[in-house]
Amino acid sequence: AQTVTQSQPEMSVQEAETVTLSCTYDTSENNYYLFWYKQPPSRQMILVIRQEAYKQQNATENRFSVNFQKAAKSFSLKISDSQLGDTAMYFCAFFLTGNQFYFGTGTSLTVIP
């Protein structure tokens, strides 16, 4: 069975600083997708970034980037130049083709002005 673990329930970062959110997962499969979703106070789930497991290059979307370590089954999210609007719950997720999505329990990030 696939599992996703986020070991940091809460984190905080000063505005304009950089923060890294951790995620580990467990699977015996080789081809899969990993995601980070953001859930702001409005509770709308927003896709932040995607990583295909077959790609060695780490995905980047503006201020958001990932550190994908396939052998270690680690998928961390780095937010650079943190902004107040980044305050949200962040969920790591895993998808196996033909299967369902698996979500971690989330990390609550607060950006401090």
Add this chain to the structure above:
Amino acid sequence: SQTIHQWPATLVQPVGSPLSLECTVEGTSNPNLYWYRQAAGRGLQLLFYSVGIGQISSEVPQNLSASRPQDRQFILSSKKLLLSDSGFYLCAWSGGTRDYEQYFGPGTRLTVT
């Protein structure tokens, strides 16, 4: 472009009353559809998913049920609500050429009193 709608946005219902939450997707055909529940301060719990009309898979046995009467319509129901049914309900869809990505509706906040 694809959009996903959920209604109602908020709902307050007494214990023992029935429930019907609706989710519709526009701009795509034959989507995979999902119902999740999110308890306060917690992660996402997959309740049901559907890969086609009339095809429903249940992940968590409980007093909730789901139906898919039309290709892009997904309904979450209950005959008698329990206090433990309170939470935030999210509908999501995936499919098309990027079925490895999941997109969420705005959610319904259900309070059972």
